[in-house]
Amino acid sequence: MKAAGFGACIRYLSRSDTQSGADLSSSEANAVLAAGLALGAVQHVSAAGWSPSAALGATYGANAAGNAQSVGVPTGVTVWLDLEGVNNAANSDDVIAYCNAWFAAVKNAGYQPGIYVGANCGLTGDQLFWNLQTQHYWQSGSTVPTLPQRGYQMTQRITAAADVLCGLSIDRNLTLTDGLGGQVTWWCR
Template sequence: MPSTLTNVAIENAPDNAIGFDVNHPISSAQAKAAFKSGFLFCIRYVPRLELNIEPVGDPDITFNEANRILDSGLALFLVQHVSNPGWSANGIKGARFGKNAAIYANECGFPRGVNIFLDLEEVSSASSPSQIEDFCNEWFDALSISGYEPGVYVGSKNGLNAAQLFSGTKFAHYWHAASQADPPTPRPTDRGYQVFQPLHLTSTQFGKLNHVSLIDKIGLGGTHPAFEIDLKVGSEVIEDVDLDFTITDKKGGNVKWIRRV
């Protein structure tokens, strides 16, 4: 039987909470330093393939790491690893990946109702919008039937316009990647995004953090870099992170995360 994360509550994320996503485990000391410095949440990864095909590796969250993060005070939700650039989208693949995300989250003790995000980026240009929609909707169905709350990270080369993304897919939780061009701009009637992964934090956002240094690794320039950085919080350094902030979308929707209570 899988372990269960205890003493946790599912919450709606507040506006303008600052957190980070990271593709490797973080220690208890790193998580505690991040929370003490003003970060409110962390986003970690689950695999897309069956565990007999791709055993758990360093990038994937585990039950023990989830407990470490939650014990620090940080809230937590999940995103699934994307395939290599140029992957082909279809409904069969979407159902498979969505099922695997739910199985792994359950094995790590995550309660039903927490957000798990599909990473939609770097899709082959040979995949049609209808194939990408089918992939997304089959992923959505496979995850939601297990009780988890599906969301979608909208990155570069996602293959969809605003109508296809916000009307052609079933999601109610959208996450805007650190890309200035590819994530579609919502139409006036669309709900829009609930998480933003900016290239830079605003001065107001950065002002919410204490004893934090943002170490630019890719030469974005400007102040407060937020994408593919090393994060120094107190005396701890967390390498290769992206920063994120939350908002309530135009239909009143929020990210659903878990937090220890």
């Protein structure tokens, strides 16, 4: 990946209180960092149609933080909440409460909480910007709200055909400095 021009990769954290075999591990993190790539972490999202609540956000946020710690992710790194596939009947106040509880748990562990804004996130651009307690926004390749003032720090590029590199299916992302000067923070060696 490094030889192909990539500078970083993002891997998954579990929603449960322990990492599964398919999620980021300490040995994988060490291999990625030794290869000269920066590393980030995002928590798996529930299956489409899930219903958010503050209690669920607190639980998943605590699990994201605990799993990041178990893998060795240093404090100060952006840990991402994947917000997509929210039940269409969900109230936006519940989505906001879910996100802010998740952010609080991750921030209390010393990480910088960020949000991956995917399809059917349940919030408008104004709600994402004005009501969420984060400064890090990642735009999926889906149709998602525009963020006023800040914009996104990372954007996903979706290709028409499957994007496979080094035998791995990947989603390409571009990092940016947002409209307020913010940037993603990475785990680097």
